[in-house]
Amino acid sequence: MPVGQKKEEYMKLILSLALLLLASIASASSCPPNLDKKKPIEQTIIKSIDVDGDGVEDRIELRIKGKNFNSPFRWELKIFSRDKIIYQRSRSNERIEPFFSDANYIGGCTGYDDCKCQWFFQKFLDRMIVKMSRDNVGVFDKKAPNSIYVIAKKHLKKEYKKSPELVDSAIKNAVERLLSGKTVTIVVPDEPEITTPPMVWMPEFSRFVPVYED
DSSP, X not given: OOHHHHHHHHHHHHHHHHHHHHHXXXXXXXXXXXXXXXXXXXXXXXXXXXXXXXSSOEEXXXXXXXXXXXXXXXXXXXXXXXXXXXXXXXXXOTTTGGGGGOHHHHSSOOHHHHHHHHIIIIIHHHHHEEOOOTTOHHHHOTTSTTSHHHHHHHTTHHHHHHOHHHHHHHHHHHHHHHHHTSOOEEOOEEETTEEOOOEEEETTTTEEEEOOOO
C-alpha cells in the first residue's frame, strides 16, 4: 500500500476513534438529553427500591423546578408505598448554587453544568439509600448514647410514654430487619454536606424514625 494511502487510512481511523469518544462522552452526560437549559426546568427523577421493608418496591420521586438551568432549583422529595405517600420533604438549593462550579464540592464532575446535573439527576437519590450491617457498630451498640436504642426512643417520646413495650418491640424489630438486609435506612441530603440522620421505617408507628445521630 502506497505511503500516501496508508496515511489517509490512518487519519480516517483517528477520526473515527475521535467521533466514537465524543459520542460516548455525550451519551454519558449527567444531564438528560432533552434538557433545554434556557427554558423553565421541571423534571422528575424516579428510583424504585423497597425502603419500608414490606418486600415490595417503593417509588422515590425527586421533582426539581427552576426558572432555567442556571437558576436555583426548588426540589421536592416524595416516597410512595403502594401509591400512598409515606415521606416528603422540600428545599431550595439557593445557598449552594455557586458551589456547583467547584468540582471538589460534588466530586467526580467537571464544571457547573456537569456537577449540578450529577447532583440532582444521579447522586441525590443514590446517596439516599444506606444499608446497615454489624459494621455500623455505633448504630447497634446498646451502650452507645447515639445508637438506635437511644435515638429512636428520643424521637418517640410520646409513643414511649404511652407504651414503652411497643417502642422497645418496634426498635427490636427494626434492628432485626436492618441486620438481615430486609430493609434499609434513608438519609435525605438537604445539601451534599448536610443530611438528615439515617432513618428506618417503623410500621408500628407508620413513619420513619432516626436510628443514629452524631
